Amino acid sequence: MLRVEHIVKQYAGHRALDDISITTKKGEIFGLLGPNGAGKTSLIRIINQITGPDSGKVFLEGREIRRDDVAHIGYLPEERGLYKKMKVREQALYFARLKGLSKADAKKRLEYWFERFEITSWYDKKVEELSKGMAQKIQFIITVLHEPKLLILDEPFSGFDPINTDILRKEILQLKANGTSIMLSTHNMTSVEEICDSIALIDKAKLILNGSLKDVKAQYRTHTYAVQFKGMMFGFANSLWADYALEHSYQLDEEHAVAHVKLLKGNTLNNLLQTVMPVVEIQSVNEVMPTMNDIFIRAVKGEKGGQGE
């Protein structure tokens, strides 16, 4: 859907983007991650053609992006903003028409979305009369009103309460189901795990991680398993010897406990089970996958993902 090739952007004094190349697939949710100041917004602005790159190219659906492609892109900036003194309906129609929609189409779609969000009573309110959360909803509607093929959401969940966050997440998933490609920039790793198909992690202007969520997680797996058993923790720990590391453990009750065990020296899960089976009665075993939060922190700190380490 979107292909970014070797983008470099230099501002006076510092390099905001250093040879960034990413590709997103049609109909997927792509997470653009990175600490503050990493260069995410710079990249998003280049894709939106608000600014141009110093070198590198952006392709949309296989051909180099052009000025009139903005009609097919929806953009929700991190810093939300609407005209405070303007009425909600007028404002939404204005932005939709700037994206190239006819007045009649814009009206029809606006009605659809307002009914969907059950906010038809806000039509003639001025934005300054709305709460922050209400204004955010309007802004989201404005972003999607022209039915963009590519939706770029910069921190979409910030400023929403849990209920509205949930509504928004469902809407994003619905848009995905309808075939919209979505690029999502966020700090919220939970939401990344929940909805992203692929991610790219940018830090200090460089791309340091890129791929599908599954692959990235696999890359960062630590071969740690959570073993729940009935028996003595003391005996369980003693049986492990030097081939395994007991990361941490906790008692469920007097008889049951869970232990997180990391496999060392090329041991497999089968080896582990054989080792502990004589000592305790195993009730369940799960692999402990790294959370996106862990991966984010480890990647930014410079740790490389790798099999078994």
Place this chain on the structure above:
Amino acid sequence: MRKEDKVSKIGLIISREYSSRVKKTAFIVLTILVPVLIVGLMFLAMWLSIEEKKHVSVLVSDPRNLCDGRIFVGADEKNPPATFFFYEDYVDSAMFASRQDMQQYDVLITLNPTVITNKTITGIYREEPSAEAKDYIHDKIELRLEEYFAMDKGLSIDEYRKIRQRMKFVLKSFDDSKEKSIRDKAQMIGLAFSVFIFMFILVYAAQVMRGVIEEKTSRVVEIIVSSVKPFELMMGKIIAVGLVGLTQFLIWVVLISVLLIGLQSFVFKDIMTPENWQGINDQAAVIGEISTGMETATMRSEWAEVFFNFVNWPLLVTMFLIYFIGGYLLYGSLFAMIGSAVDSETDTQQLMLPVMMPLMFTYIVSIMIQGNPDGTTAVWLSQIPLSSPIIMLQRIAAGSVSIWELILSLVILTFSFIVTTYLAGKIYRVGILMYGKKTTWKELLKWMRQA
């Protein structure tokens, strides 16, 4: 992007910016109130300058006794505006000014022997008589001289009138330093216009700046520039605010005209009877008819004469519009640029200084050059684009601008605002997305090169 798309997007921006501004209460109130205020002031000036129409005593110095001590006065004339006295010798201006027995006369007309060959009647006055009185004096003396010429040539007066030429009539103040004429008042109106265009440019350019800052601080700008080019947004705003200014000005012109015409036909009816004024301009008027119209007018107001007759309103208003557009586009783009570079209105001060300086300087100069609209300073400043709208308007009001000067100044102004808008656009593009930095002029120049 297809061309019609681009046009309609700028059109959308213009229509939003325009309608959101003209719907504001402040705009509506000002648009209605200002003409009332201006006409109120004009009315006051006219009212205060009303005076009893003074009866003028005219001394005719007639060494060759051409008039034979007589002036032909119509039998039905009540309240003639002037009475004539004769003196069969030369009276020069020094005698008229100083001699005790001359003080009772207001006007001295000298009938030199050359009056016949030059076809010009000359005279001096102590205090300028009304236009009506001047006409009266002109007519009566000319009539009397015609009788003399006709007799001299052995023709009847009717025969003579068929071949005669209208004589010129030149009346000057006996004291040059006291030359306080209607022309001075017209120049004051020129100054008023230049002050007015100064304020108009400043107010509307500042509105552009506030609009840019508002969009920037409310962060709307990022959404808009994801749909339109920053330059389109800037131009849309500048054009829309300019149109608001023009709308306001045109409404003012209409309202002021209506109010002035109302004043002319109701309040100043006595003073401003149109027949009076036709007499001045229409040199071919039949002399006998002029006197009949004069009987009704017993009051005069110099300001009323200036407002209703002397000032060339259509020219001034047209030039105001042209120079407002030019000056506004120039300053408006500079102000848009400043607005884009700051985070809030309080940060604008140090950036505004270099832009405000020429404007303030011009404003002060425009007051100083009053009375000398053709001096070197005025001529140069009426060409420099940062000052030309203000200075040129004043010079036009004084009636001292040649057409090529006007064209040159407009060409320079047009060229400057195109260049300024282009450069401002470059800075604007960078500025609107830059937050949290205290910007200096040095940095602005860097942005210009970067963009």
